[in-house]
Amino acid sequence: MIDNAEVYMKIFDISLPVSPKLPVWPGDPPVELELVSSMDAGAHDNISRLACSVHTGTHVDAPHHFLNDHRSVDALSLDVLTGPALVIQIPESVDLVTAVILENAAIPSGTSRLLLKTRNSQLWERGEKEFIKDFVGVSLDGAEWLVQAGVKLVGIDYLSIAPYKQSIPTHTALLKPGIVILEGLDLSAVSPGSYDLYCLPLKLVGSDGAPARAILIG
Numbered sequence: 001m002i003d004n005a006e007v008y009m010k011i012f013d014i015s016l017p018v019s020p021k022l023p024v025w026p027g028d029p030p031v032e033l034e035l036v037s038s039m040d041a042g043a044h045d046n047i048s049r050l051a052c053s054v055h056t057g058t059h060v061d062a063p064h065h066f067l068n069d070h071r072s073v074d075a076l077s078l079d080v081l082t083g084p085a086l087v088i089q090i091p092e093s094v095d096l097v098t099a100v101i102l103e104n105a106a107i108p109s110g111t112s113r114l115l116l117k118t119r120n121s122q123l124w125e126r127g128e129k130e131f132i133k134d135f136v137g138v139s140l141d142g143a144e145w146l147v148q149a150g151v152k153l154v155g156i157d158y159l160s161i162a163p164y165k166q167s168i169p170t171h172t173a174l175l176k177p178g179i180v181i182l183e184g185l186d187l188s189a190v191s192p193g194s195y196d197l198y199c200l201p202l203k204l205v206g207s208d209g210a211p212a213r214a215i216l217i218g
């Protein structure tokens with residue numbers, strides 16, 4: 001007998017496609033994904049080489065990114081990276097996710113993994129190829145609210161959790177207590193609600209971050 005709950009489970013891929021077309025942070029190296037051995041060119045196999053920033057597309061930030069403390073991405077707990085997660089919709093009119101916005105979002109206490117769906121997701125939906133500076137990020141007081149609320153992982157649907165040119169305060173406030181930051185999510189196809197998150201960053205030894213495949217099941 002098939003369990004009905006299983007029948008209605010859906011897997012949502014919330015990862016961005018990694019290719020040279022992916023927008024990258026200004027100044028970061030663009031994605032290079034190219035064949036170094038090509039069957040079209042007569043080789044006996046195809047082998048590609050990838051070069052990119054570890055903060056490419058859907059990726060995780062480790063404390064070492066802003067704290068220079070050697071708490072690196074390979075040491076992040078899989079118990080935090082996987083498990084129940086709540087997706088909340090931040091109203092489209094919101095430019096900055098502040099403590100007040102989070103306070104009014106009716107986030108149940110005990111929420112460990114929180115994914116913020118903002119108007120940023122529309123950028124991925126429409127296939128925006130350029131880096132957009134006026135994306136929605138989390139303010140310092142928003143970050144402090146998340147710390148106080150006991151959130152262990154926070155995700156957002158653009159390439160940084162912090163507003164453009166204001167990276168340090170938000171990142172530092174979250175990374176100091178070891179909150180995992182998941183950036184570059186595409187939540188355009190996901191409705192607000194409860195899911196199971198599976199986020200598996202590459203096990204890059206000593207790294208400040210790593211690209212990840214992230215999915216929601218629910």
Ligand SMILES: [Zn+2]
Nearest residue numbers: 055061183209
């Ligand atoms: Zn990052």
